[in-house]
Amino acid sequence: MIKLAWRNIWRNSRRTCITVASVFSAVLFSILTISLSDGSWNKLMDNLLRTQVGHIEIHQKGYREEKTIDNYMTMDEATIEKLRTLPHITNVSPRVETFAMASSDKTTKGVGIVGIDPVQEDYKSSLSQRIVKGNYLKQDDDGVLLGKGLSEFLQVQVGDTIALMGQGYHGTNAIGLFPVRGIVSIIIPEMDKGFIYMTLPSAHSYINMEDGYSGMLISIDKDENLEKARDAVLTSIDASPYDVMRWQESMENLLTQSRANKVFSKIIMFILYVIVGFGILGTVIMMTNERRHEFGVVVALGMKRQTLSNVVCMELFFMTLLGACLAIAVSIPITFYFSYYPIRLTGELAKIALGYGMEPVIPMATSAHIYINQALVILFITCLTITYPISKILQLKVNKAIRP
Amino acid sequence: MPIIETINLYKTYKDQTSEVHAVDNVNISIAEGEFTAIVGPSGSGKTTLLNLIGGLDTPTSGNLFIDGQDISRLKPKEMVDFRLHHIGFVFQSFNLIPVLSAKENVAFVMELQGRKKGERDTRAQELLEAVGLGDRANSRPSKLSGGQQQRVAVARALASKPKFILADEPTANLDSKSAENLLDMMEKLNQKENITFVFSTHDPRIMSKARRIITLEDGKIINDIVK
Ligand SMILES: Nc1ncnc2c1ncn2[C@@H]1O[C@H](COP(=O)(O)OP(=O)(O)O)[C@@H](O)[C@H]1O
Ligand SMILES: [Mg+2]
Numbered sequence: 001m002i003k004l005a006w007r008n009i010w011r012n013s014r015r016t017c018i019t020v021a022s023v024f025s026a027v028l029f030s031i032l033t034i035s036l037s038d039g040s041w042n043k044l045m046d047n048l049l050r051t052q053v054g055h056i057e058i059h060q061k062g063y064r065e066e067k068t069i070d071n072y073m074t075m076d077e078a079t080i081e082k083l084r085t086l087p088h089i090t091n092v093s094p095r096v097e098t099f100a101m102a103s104s105d106k107t108t109k110g111v112g113i114v115g116i117d118p119v120q121e122d123y124k125s126s127l128s129q130r131i132v133k134g135n136y137l138k139q140d141d142d143g144v145l146l147g148k149g150l151s152e153f154l155q156v157q158v159g160d161t162i163a164l165m166g167q168g169y170h171g172t173n174a175i176g177l178f179p180v181r182g183i184v185s186i187i188i189p190e191m192d193k194g195f196i197y198m199t200l201p202s203a204h205s206y207i208n209m210e211d212g213y214s215g216m217l218i219s220i221d222k223d224e225n226l227e228k229a230r231d232a233v234l235t236s237i238d239a240s241p242y243d244v245m246r247w248q249e250s251m252e253n254l255l256t257q258s259r260a261n262k263v264f265s266k267i268i269m270f271i272l273y274v275i276v277g278f279g280i281l282g283t284v285i286m287m288t289n290e291r292r293h294e295f296g297v298v299v300a301l302g303m304k305r306q307t308l309s310n311v312v313c314m315e316l317f318f319m320t321l322l323g324a325c326l327a328i329a330v331s332i333p334i335t336f337y338f339s340y341y342p343i344r345l346t347g348e349l350a351k352i353a354l355g356y357g358m359e360p361v362i363p364m365a366t367s368a369h370i371y372i373n374q375a376l377v378i379l380f381i382t383c384l385t386i387t388y389p390i391s392k393i394l395q396l397k398v399n400k401a402i403r404p
Numbered sequence: 405m406p407i408i409e410t411i412n413l414y415k416t417y418k419d420q421t422s423e424v425h426a427v428d429n430v431n432i433s434i435a436e437g438e439f440t441a442i443v444g445p446s447g448s449g450k451t452t453l454l455n456l457i458g459g460l461d462t463p464t465s466g467n468l469f470i471d472g473q474d475i476s477r478l479k480p481k482e483m484v485d486f487r488l489h490h491i492g493f494v495f496q497s498f499n500l501i502p503v504l505s506a507k508e509n510v511a512f513v514m515e516l517q518g519r520k521k522g523e524r525d526t527r528a529q530e531l532l533e534a535v536g537l538g539d540r541a542n543s544r545p546s547k548l549s550g551g552q553q554q555r556v557a558v559a560r561a562l563a564s565k566p567k568f569i570l571a572d573e574p575t576a577n578l579d580s581k582s583a584e585n586l587l588d589m590m591e592k593l594n595q596k597e598n599i600t601f602v603f604s605t606h607d608p609r610i611m612s613k614a615r616r617i618i619t620l621e622d623g624k625i626i627n628d629i630v631k
Contacts, residue, residue: 007503302488399461
């Protein structure tokens with residue numbers, strides 16, 4: 001029977017080729033689209049997780065609603081050290097994040113200040129490797145690092161001094177003069193044009209608060225250990241004054257936006273599959289009607305309708321599997337290639353990407369579920385179209401079908 | 405005991421306006437080894453009668469006995485199995501499965517019967533030789549002439565070792581030479597192997613080869629001659 005199905009496929013090889021080709025192109029197109037969008041998304045997440053956010057973040061309750069210094073958390077050094085020893089946790093970076101007006105001799109600009117532990121931060125985001133001029137911060141440095149874009153705007157060089165002015169703890173004024181130690185190039189343009197890094201002690205004295213932090217950014221080894229690591233945090237410290245958030249919560253806005261984007265691409269994909277589905281259905285209907293007489297003959301000879309249905313199912317599955325497998329076979333080298341050598345956007349597109357705060361490169365994602373899901377979708381569509389020939393076979397009036 | 409016996413067999417097609425008695429009170433009895441033609445003009449009910457006898461259609465009323473068993477009340481699934489083991493079919497045209505070779509077509513029914521591959525292959529080859537096509541075993545139907553295709557169909561009908569073979573206008577699409585050859589071959593099988601044939605035709609030269617001629621008109625038997 002397998003032989004019969006196999007031969008039937010090649011009976012009308014043109015029709016088979018069209019079916020296989022349409023399955024092939026639909027699956028290939030959706031794999032590449034999803035791979036690209038997942039890839040750029042993963043890249044963005046990766047950038048954010050390495051720089052601005054942690055897999056787990058600890059904040060004072062209320063800080064998220066109102067990001068003011070008065071809502072800073074406090075945590076002693078021993079507790080922070082304890083967090084560092086917990087399983088799956090690879091890094092704990094205490095942060096002091098606030099806003100200020102930064103002035104040089106020439107001009108003034110609103111900036112974000114990030115108070116960091118230079119050693120921990122370097123583990124987390126390899127900040128020292130992005131120094132383009134000057135030096136990285138020493139542990140008790142009283143100087144600052146400027147984003148390259150910001151240094152250009154303020155027209156300051158390494159060795160110059162900038163003045164920062166903003167709000168400190170309990171409504172005090174925060175004022176300070178800081179020598180520029182180095183210029184860093186930050187991949188996220190928004191940060192490059194508006195961020196200043198200083199050590200935690202500098203930040204503390206600047207905001208007039210000894211042991212306050214905007215938050216703790218915790219990195220973990222693997223994303224799937226997120227819950228375990230978070231549970232460990234919750235049980236090992238007295239977490240009652242804190243929000244211990246997963247990164248999905250701290251980036252809720254971004255995720256909502258991405259979900260909207262994904263819905264959009266799902267709709268496009270859905271339309272594509274509907275078109276392909278009708279294409280397959282068309283060939284299936286044609287095939288069924290052309291073979292009505294033949295179906296009649298084999299049932300008359302004594303073939304069970306069930307067996308005949310199986311043969312026809314096999315034919316259709318062969319065809320879609322062939323198309324889907326080909327598409328996967330072709331897409332694997334493509335996606336792997338572009339995951340190692342990401343597509344680099346140029347010209348306008350690069351500007352748009354930069355405008356959204358993204359690096360202008362798009363790597364492709366290569367997780368197995370991307371390929372498998374598309375193959376499953378097309379198999380599901382095939383299952384739907386198969387109902388047509390099966391119902392025809394089951395309802396076939398043999399005495400009519402065999403009449404010439 | 406006859407191998408085919410019909411008793412007051414009726415098949416009536418109804419549509420909104422009219423009723424057609426395609427088979428109208430047919431009583432026939434056919435014994436093993438007969439070589440019978442069912443004749444009559446187009447629309448006289450030949451196909452309908454053969455379909456009823458072959459279990460491809462169910463009678464409106466009446467009974468049909470094959471080898472003494474009343475098959476007019478079999479369930480559809482049982483009917484498929486009954487056909488597979490007891491009745492051989494030759495249809496008017498496009499009989500063969502296009503993607504299978506002549507030999508595979510003959511082996512097909514034996515495969516449905518669940519016979520072993522070795523047995524299928526030898527018997528299929530023997531049968532093709534019996535119908536004079538031993539050398540075309542591996543040809544696809546499209547590479548065979550109409551007459552050759554019908555011979556393969558006869559070989560296939562024989563493959564299941566049926567009680568009898570029903571052939572509905574087997575020569576309708578053949579030129580007169582091939583038609584006569586096919587009939588001669590069927591006649592030879594009938595005489596040598598005692599295979600029972602019931603075939604329909606409206607061609608006078610073909611019907612003259614039969615030893616019994618049943619004539620239908622408007623679904624009724626109007627004549628039944630044994631030579
Ligand atoms: N499925 C059907 N529905 C309605 N009428 C039918 C059907 N099949 C056959 N008939 C009618 O039954 C009669 C006998 O047809 P048929 O058995 O095909 O005759 P033959 O084979 O001798 O030409 C014809 O009048 C035909 O129109
Ligand atoms: Mg007819």
